[in-house]
Amino acid sequence: MADKQSEGGPPRGGLTRRALFKGAGAAAAAGAVFRSLEGAAEEAGPRSQGPGKVPVTLKVNGAERKVPVEPRETLLEVLRLPLELTGPKPVCDRGTCGACTIWVDGEPAYACSVLAVEAAGHEITTVEGLGNPDALHVVQEAFVAHDALQCGFCTPGFVMSCAHAVKTHGKDLTDAQVRDACAGNLCRCGTYPHVIKAALAAAKKGG
Ligand code: FES
Numbered sequence: 001m002a003d004k005q006s007e008g009g010p011p012r013g014g015l016t017r018r019a020l021f022k023g024a025g026a027a028a029a030a031g032a033v034f035r036s037l038e039g040a041a042e043e044a045g046p047r048s049q050g051p052g053k054v055p056v057t058l059k060v061n062g063a064e065r066k067v068p069v070e071p072r073e074t075l076l077e078v079l080r081l082p083l084e085l086t087g088p089k090p091v092c093d094r095g096t097c098g099a100c101t102i103w104v105d106g107e108p109a110y111a112c113s114v115l116a117v118e119a120a121g122h123e124i125t126t127v128e129g130l131g132n133p134d135a136l137h138v139v140q141e142a143f144v145a146h147d148a149l150q151c152g153f154c155t156p157g158f159v160m161s162c163a164h165a166v167k168t169h170g171k172d173l174t175d176a177q178v179r180d181a182c183a184g185n186l187c188r189c190g191t192y193p194h195v196i197k198a199a200l201a202a203a204k205k206g207g
């Protein structure tokens with residue numbers, strides 16, 4: 001699927017996948033401005049955190065987690081270690097594959113492309129926050145029922161994108177809307193047709 005952001009629901013923050021893509025274009029145009037500001041910043045003296053760890057409180061899956069992080073660490077790194085939420089997967093680590101997809105304030109975001117310090121004050125949801133083996137989310141159930149995974153490495157990201165589509169469109173979810181929601185997710189095993197079937201089935205069950 002092409003690498004573009006879901007049309008389902010407008011992002012509210014600057015950390016979402018759509019904001020990331022818009023930001024990539026804007027960054028090129030802003031480069032000259034940043035370069036011209038560098039001199040002024042050097043004169044005013046550096047205002048940086050780190051390089052050592054700084055205390056951060058992250059709200060993850062409804063719980064506040066206090067954790068010391070280095071300012072350079074991504075949210076993905078901090079979620080997986082030390083918070084031990086290994087659902088979001090590190091694959092490309094550069095905002096192209098979608099395996100690390102989480103929600104920030106209810107909108108899909110690439111955890112590999114958000115700094116942990118930026119995420120403080122935002123509601124973070126990982127695939128672990130959707131359901132668990134004893135009480136699966138309807139999208140997780142549908143992925144099992146429709147055999148929507150093979151190696152499974154991309155699956156948490158697809159589940160987060162599909163669950164967002166189901167949440168956004170409900171029973172009216174269409175094939176095109178699922179494709180659009182998953183446009184930022186890649187699957188090397190080619191599970192796309194079953195992912196679409198699973199998302200549509202989940203939506204019919206009431207999301
Ligand atoms: S690991 Fe984040 S988009 Fe690929």
Ligand code: FES
Nearest residue numbers: 150151187188189
């Ligand atoms: S199931 Fe293997 S990469 Fe998607």
